[in-house]
Amino acid sequence: MIFEKMEQYDYEQLVFCHDEASGLKAIICIHDSTLGPALGGARMWNYETEEEAITDVLRLAKGMTYKNAAAGLNLGGGKTVIMGDAKKDKSEAFFRALGRYVNSLGGRYITAEDVNTTVQDMDYIYQETPYVCGISESYGSGGDPSPKTALGVYMAMKRTAKEAYGNDSLSEKTIAVQGVGAVAYKMCEYLHEEGARLIVSDINQEAVDRAVNDFGATQVGLDEIYSVEADIFAPCALGGIINDETIPQFKFKAICGSANNQLDDAEKHSNMLAENNIVYAPDYVVNSGGVINVADELEGYDEDRAVMKVKGIYEQMDKIFTIAKEQGISTAQAADRLAETRIEQMMRVKSTFSLNEKNQFNKGK
């Protein structure tokens, strides 16, 4: 049954990691390493069954292949899921055991923080392997990726505005922001500086108050955010919020936000948005600033270079809108097409023999 699942989307490798002493049970998945070592975070979750964990790691690793490829990174897609309770089961030994398994893959897979794992956990992994990002700044990392994710969302939003409104100025535009957490607060700062008006909703009143005080944002109720009069909707909290119920309420002409998996049903709802003339900026490209920033650590982190690459999201969006128009497909499909085409092209490039095979750990050899 596992090979059947792997055949479905041409997965390369699934590694089961077990360490009796520390209680580690983890699964590492490498989906595709055509572009380079597979990069993707380690997520800790109390999975009810092994099957659930396998399904999740396969899905997430494939998602990273597309995200890394569309972001223009020389990285493949992979992921780790750790089965357990993040509040009870973590220890130094637990993550060092995982680090040894990551190391055993010889650089084919690079891990990082994800849901329920922390910088401290990555530092433990770093004691056992160089193939980890998101470690402490004192070890040379770029620190919290949220501000760079926010910069990427802002750049993507400017290009999205150009698509929907003819120019990329966000001055005088009204942006409806769902969730003003780490990413969206910083995004709102950029928007406020440019002279945009902000409407915000959040389940956390403190987060709302901060946006109201700092940026003069207007607060609306949790369900009201879908139907406010605004130019652009920025979902920055939850997945699945673009669905059969919400789309008919939308008055915006564009959507661009940081949340993962915004479309409840990717194909159906991206087509519905296109039919309603709502420009949709594909989430995994919009929010790729974080992974771009983290990946820069592999070259020896340089903030200026990381910022320059994150700003490149504007050009990636440009390509996506062009593909969508040329091929008559939704922007969500166009993002997938961009990623797939890049992987296919690089596969062909790499079919030519070269003694100077480059990768992040073997430059110039």
Ligand SMILES: NC(=O)c1ccc[n+]([C@@H]2O[C@H](COP(=O)([O-])OP(=O)(O)OC[C@H]3O[C@@H](n4cnc5c(N)ncnc54)[C@H](O)[C@@H]3O)[C@@H](O)[C@H]2O)c1
């Ligand atoms: N942090 C990053 O670098 C990064 C990178 C890629 C993607 N993302 C995605 O972007 C989104 C935001 O990430 P973050 O790091 O800012 O997280 P965060 O937890 O700091 O912020 C999320 C905010 O959404 C609010 N929220 C939760 N449920 C809500 C609801 N029903 N309605 C309105 N608000 C609600 C929370 O109270 C919180 O303030 C997430 O979906 C995350 O997966 C983040």
